[in-house]
Amino acid sequence: MTAPKTPLLDTVDMPADLRKLDKSQLRQLADELRDEMISAVGSTGGHLGSGLGVVELTTAIHYVFNTPDDRLIWDVGHQAYPHKILTGRRDRIRTLRQGGGLSGFTKRTESEYDPFGAAHSSTSISAALGFAVANKLNDTPGKGIAVIGDGAMSAGMAYEAMNNAEQAGNRLVVILNDNDMSIAPPVGGLSAYLARMVSSSEYLGLRSLASKLVKKMSRRVHNSLGKAEEFTRGMVTGGTLFEELGFYYVGPIDGHNLDHLIPVLENVRDAEDGPVLVHVVTKKGKGYAPAEDSADKYHGVPKFDVVTGEKAKSAAGPPAYQNVFGETLAKLADNDPRICAITAAMPSGTGVDKFAAAHPTRAFDVGIAEQHGVTFAAGLAAQGMRPFAAIYSTFLQRAYDQVVHDVAIQNLPVRFAIDRAGLVGADGATHAGSFDITYLASLPNFVVMAAADEAELVHMTYTAAEHDSGPIALRYPRGNGVGVDLPETPILLEIGKGRVVREGSKVALLSLGTRLAEAQKAADQLEAKGLSTTVADLRFAKPLDTDLIARLMRDHEVVVTVEEAAIGGLGAHVLTYASDEGLTDAGLKIRTLRLPDRFQDQDAPDKQYDEAGLNAPQIVETVLKALRHNTAGDDQRVEEARA
Numbered sequence: 001m002t003a004p005k006t007p008l009l010d011t012v013d014m015p016a017d018l019r020k021l022d023k024s025q026l027r028q029l030a031d032e033l034r035d036e037m038i039s040a041v042g043s044t045g046g047h048l049g050s051g052l053g054v055v056e057l058t059t060a061i062h063y064v065f066n067t068p069d070d071r072l073i074w075d076v077g078h079q080a081y082p083h084k085i086l087t088g089r090r091d092r093i094r095t096l097r098q099g100g101g102l103s104g105f106t107k108r109t110e111s112e113y114d115p116f117g118a119a120h121s122s123t124s125i126s127a128a129l130g131f132a133v134a135n136k137l138n139d140t141p142g143k144g145i146a147v148i149g150d151g152a153m154s155a156g157m158a159y160e161a162m163n164n165a166e167q168a169g170n171r172l173v174v175i176l177n178d179n180d181m182s183i184a185p186p187v188g189g190l191s192a193y194l195a196r197m198v199s200s201s202e203y204l205g206l207r208s209l210a211s212k213l214v215k216k217m218s219r220r221v222h223n224s225l226g227k228a229e230e231f232t233r234g235m236v237t238g239g240t241l242f243e244e245l246g247f248y249y250v251g252p253i254d255g256h257n258l259d260h261l262i263p264v265l266e267n268v269r270d271a272e273d274g275p276v277l278v279h280v281v282t283k284k285g286k287g288y289a290p291a292e293d294s295a296d297k298y299h300g301v302p303k304f305d306v307v308t309g310e311k312a313k314s315a316a317g318p319p320a321y322q323n324v325f326g327e328t329l330a331k332l333a334d335n336d337p338r339i340c341a342i343t344a345a346m347p348s349g350t351g352v353d354k355f356a357a358a359h360p361t362r363a364f365d366v367g368i369a370e371q372h373g374v375t376f377a378a379g380l381a382a383q384g385m386r387p388f389a390a391i392y393s394t395f396l397q398r399a400y401d402q403v404v405h406d407v408a409i410q411n412l413p414v415r416f417a418i419d420r421a422g423l424v425g426a427d428g429a430t431h432a433g434s435f436d437i438t439y440l441a442s443l444p445n446f447v448v449m450a451a452a453d454e455a456e457l458v459h460m461t462y463t464a465a466e467h468d469s470g471p472i473a474l475r476y477p478r479g480n481g482v483g484v485d486l487p488e489t490p491i492l493l494e495i496g497k498g499r500v501v502r503e504g505s506k507v508a509l510l511s512l513g514t515r516l517a518e519a520q521k522a523a524d525q526l527e528a529k530g531l532s533t534t535v536a537d538l539r540f541a542k543p544l545d546t547d548l549i550a551r552l553m554r555d556h557e558v559v560v561t562v563e564e565a566a567i568g569g570l571g572a573h574v575l576t577y578a579s580d581e582g583l584t585d586a587g588l589k590i591r592t593l594r595l596p597d598r599f600q601d602q603d604a605p606d607k608q609y610d611e612a613g614l615n616a617p618q619i620v621e622t623v624l625k626a627l628r629h630n631t632a633g634d635d636q637r638v639e640e641a642r643a
């Protein structure tokens with residue numbers, strides 16, 4: 001694929017270069033920026049539609065505002081690729097989301113133009129408010145500018161921030177980028193409200209616009225607006241929700257028309273009062289037909305052919321875990337009217353779309369609102385339903401108090417289907433599902449399971465559905481299963497019981513989750529070295545199968561736990577149990593393999609697991625080291641005895 005011709009963009013490395021251009025050149029610059037972004041994402045894959053929708057907005061913001069002193073915060077950060085290109089990172093844009101490359105989100109360590117890291121949504125207004133207030137207190141120049149999407153606006157955090165924003169005065173600017181899309185079509189009353197605001201807005205002549213604005217904004221703003229005769233699409237002001245929260249509301253305006261955007265943003269920049277919310281209407285996927293025409297607007301794409309839009313096909317293989325979950329749950333719900341499914345704006349990512357296709361009245365997309373989703377599920381459970389809250393591990397972090405306070409303390413049978421458990425590849429540290437075992441298995445009343453393969457996921461989904469005595473979680477990773485046959489009839493697993501998949505005598509590998517495949521490979525390699533190895537799939541991080549663990553500890557010389565989870569997970573529970581029971585007193589060697597105590601950047605998943613030390617060679621090395629340590633210890637003890 002040849003790179004697009006970008007003569008004007010080639011002259012712009014930083015926003016300072018952009019600001020030297022004449023306004024009349026900005027249209028061409030935006031077109032070239034869009035071409036460059038399409039070309040780059042075609043070669044890397046990544047988030048495409050959202051960035052395409054903010055090409056003009058990105059250009060206008062950097063043209064009008066004094067970034068980086070004005071602190072620009074992109075909500076989620078998945079739309080920030082054009083921003084990266086304009087802020088000195090064009091030379092690395094084709095490394096996006098790859099090992100050692102640019103992050104797919106904003107990241108403080110990457111550039112001074114990324115004042116705040118993101119990837120989870122709806123944090124931008126709070127962060128921008130923090131910058132704004134700090135600058136105000138220190139009498140330092142610079143506003144806080146948050147660009148937040150309509151989907152991200154469904155999260156409570158955005159309102160918590162707006163409720164508190166008045167103190168920033170004119171230092172805070174919120175740009176609501178309304179493309180009427182989340183990853184899936186947006187849901188709920190707020191989305192309908194925004195749609196009504198957009199569809200009912202008039203095209204105002206300047207006079208009526210000015211007379212409306214004079215009531216709302218300072219005279220200075222009003223006067224300078226008088227210069228923008230060409231600005232025809234209305235700045236409509238009304239008794240909006242945002243005004244009730246203390247913002248000057250400006251909009252809706254056409255986010256692809258630079259002749260509208262630039263004067264409006266200039267006025268907002270110069271406004272003496274504030275805070276201001278600018279409602280910008282854009283199109284997700286704008287300017288690239290295959291994206292505009294697709295149902296998901298090319299939210300996230302693999303590599304693709306720029307000319308045809310054809311996406312690289314992944315090799316046919318086992319089904320994705322999320323689909324196994326969604327289809328299994330849909331089948332179970334055929335015979336159980338109490339089962340329902342909840343997703344927080346991730347219907348296809350969690351497989352809840354499969355469930356929704358079969359049981360539309362029992363599938364709930366609550367929007368980006370994980371906290372509400374969990375407590376909503378708690379209410380359903382308390383009323384006798386069997387709710388499955390299907391939430392990515394990383395996003396469930398946001399609802400931790402709801403998990404503890406609304407679910408665990410009340411011992412309510414909410415089923416947590418925790419997708420993207422473990423490392424996730426290109427999305428990197430912000431999306432890794434590292435902590436759920438730690439934060440769930442420490443809670444009284446909780447049952448925590450991890451599926452070793454897609455058949456186990458079927459059994460665990462069924463087991464969770466039938467578990468009415470308290471909260472239960474099942475975790476499984478991003479990606480496809482390992483290729484085992486799916487069972488016709490699911491098995492009801494005994495709570496807190498694991499299984500031995502291979503019996504040996506010297507080394508025992510206690511696996512939880514999909515590292516089981518690596519544990520099996522490691523066992524082959526250990527056997528080849530003459531070390532007889534047991535492999536157990538514990539299935540449950542809580543309650544532990546203490547009978548099995550005690551037996552394996554008594555009968556083996558080395559015991560190694562293996563899990564795709566952070567410190568404080570299975571390994572910690574096994575060690576605690578072993579020391580409580582005195583099982584380590586006789587010199588048993590226990591080692592715990594888990595994710596490292598650092599945030600791992602994006603890379604291919606297998607490389608990430610290598611770096612984490614959770615692939616077969618590292619399991620083998622851990623066992624050998626434990627045995628060598630034994631020998632060294634013995635030698636030393638012999639020496640000491642001799643002395």
Ligand SMILES: Cc1ncc(C[n+]2csc(CCOP(=O)(O)OP(=O)(O)O)c2C)c(N)n1
Nearest residue numbers: 050119120121149150151152181182183345
């Ligand atoms: C807390 C949280 N939940 C879910 C997600 C997954 N997610 C990423 S982008 C997105 C859609 C955001 O929609 P919007 O803010 O309108 O931005 P757009 O993609 O339309 O530009 C979702 C649900 C997330 N990043 N953070």
Ligand SMILES: CC(=O)[C@@H](O)[C@H](O)COP(=O)(O)O
Nearest residue numbers: 076078119300349420427478
């Ligand atoms: C930006 C964001 O949070 C999502 O788009 C996320 O990248 C999706 O991840 P999956 O591809 O694992 O569904």
Ligand SMILES: [Mg+2]
Nearest residue numbers: 149150151181
């Ligand atoms: Mg949107």
